[in-house]
Amino acid sequence: MKLTPLLIKIAASLAIAAKAVNGQCGNMPDSIANLPPFLAAVKEQYCILPSADADLFKKLVEAILKADPTYAFFGTCLPDLVKGMQHQQSEAAYKEALGPCKVDDREGTAYSRLECEDNKTKLLTFSRLTSPVRTTVNPWDLYMCKLASCDTDTLNKVLTSIYLDYFEAGGDNDWRLENFKPIATYTPTMECYFQIAKPIRDTELYCSGVSAPVCSNTKLIEVKLGDDAPFEVAICDDNDCLDSLGEPFTLSILADGFGENPFCLPEETIPREITDVIITYSKKAFNLSDYCSVAAASGRTGRCKTPKAGKATKFPKATKAPKLPKECKKSKAPKAPKATKATKAPKISKVRRGLRA
Numbered sequence: 001m002k003l004t005p006l007l008i009k010i011a012a013s014l015a016i017a018a019k020a021v022n023g024q025c026g027n028m029p030d031s032i033a034n035l036p037p038f039l040a041a042v043k044e045q046y047c048i049l050p051s052a053d054a055d056l057f058k059k060l061v062e063a064i065l066k067a068d069p070t071y072a073f074f075g076t077c078l079p080d081l082v083k084g085m086q087h088q089q090s091e092a093a094y095k096e097a098l099g100p101c102k103v104d105d106r107e108g109t110a111y112s113r114l115e116c117e118d119n120k121t122k123l124l125t126f127s128r129l130t131s132p133v134r135t136t137v138n139p140w141d142l143y144m145c146k147l148a149s150c151d152t153d154t155l156n157k158v159l160t161s162i163y164l165d166y167f168e169a170g171g172d173n174d175w176r177l178e179n180f181k182p183i184a185t186y187t188p189t190m191e192c193y194f195q196i197a198k199p200i201r202d203t204e205l206y207c208s209g210v211s212a213p214v215c216s217n218t219k220l221i222e223v224k225l226g227d228d229a230p231f232e233v234a235i236c237d238d239n240d241c242l243d244s245l246g247e248p249f250t251l252s253i254l255a256d257g258f259g260e261n262p263f264c265l266p267e268e269t270i271p272r273e274i275t276d277v278i279i280t281y282s283k284k285a286f287n288l289s290d291y292c293s294v295a296a297a298s299g300r301t302g303r304c305k306t307p308k309a310g311k312a313t314k315f316p317k318a319t320k321a322p323k324l325p326k327e328c329k330k331s332k333a334p335k336a337p338k339a340t341k342a343t344k345a346p347k348i349s350k351v352r353r354g355l356r357a
């Protein structure tokens with residue numbers, strides 16, 4: 001039987017009533033209970049969430065009220081933000097269910113399988129944090145779709161406000177324990193991210209002839225690795241992509257050892273703790289001939305081995321598939337059994353950020 005709109009509302013009311021009996025709606029915090037009547041859907045959302053996510057949602061609502069007293073955010077941004085958090089939670093649960101002996105090789109996993117209209121409306125998130133010891137940039141594992149009516153500045157303020165709570169809800173307390181404070185959040189589109197990330201990770205991209213990307217606003221950034229001499233890398237700033245990243249410091253996460261490590265920085269620990277990566281915007285105009293000269297190309301190898309006469313530059317090898325735990329490897333022909341030891345249970349990540357659907 002197809003439910004009428006009235007029956008759907010009745011069913012929703014019954015679901016809310018059931019939550020009230022269990023105490024979640026009955027103990028609704030004032031920040032949510034006192035929302036105006038036209039935001040009744042927000043109250044319903046709180047009631048149908050699993051109790052484990054109720055506190056994070058409460059803090060999210062409080063951050064919105066502080067950042068936007070007009071309530072516009074609830075209609076323009078919140079639905080997509082909640083959807084992104086729920087999607088992140090389902091992705092984390094899927095990967096956890098795979099166990100330690102299987103690799104998630106689904107297409108698009110590296111950049112989240114959340115479907116948006118296109119890469120111009122799909123956002124990823126970075127936050128800048130500071131502590132008494134250092135300043136750093138950390139990417140969230142959160143992607144979301146964004147309507148044109150969703151105000152970017154307000155969205156970034158809200159995300160900055162809930163950064164510590166978001167990670168803590170997933171079991172990652174290190175940021176709070178180490179006295180980090182989020183000071184800014186940036187939400188570039190996936191289109192902008194690729195325009196900037198790809199040339200940094202392949203510095204000869206614009207020298208690849210007909211296969212070079214089309215860009216109407218090519219700019220130069222200056223990269224300095226520790227005490228090494230700085231060098232320039234061309235990136236694309238169409239649609240003011242650099243502005244969406246806030247400041248050059250944010251780009252350092254693309255140049256260090258995370259991901260593909262294009263400049264061969266050490267990977268034993270967090271690379272920024274070993275080698276400072278400093279990026280600034282160059283005032284020089286981009287000139288393709290100068291940029292693609294042999295001398296300029298040899299200066300963009302970073303810490304990779306410089307080429308000898310007649311030999312190509314040695315760049316990092318392609319990223320290998322993640323190593324599986326020893327207990328996952330296929331055993332060889334069985335030998336005579338020794339005294340058996342207790343098998344260690346494989347470690348499973350406790351980090352499950354986001355909101356459950």
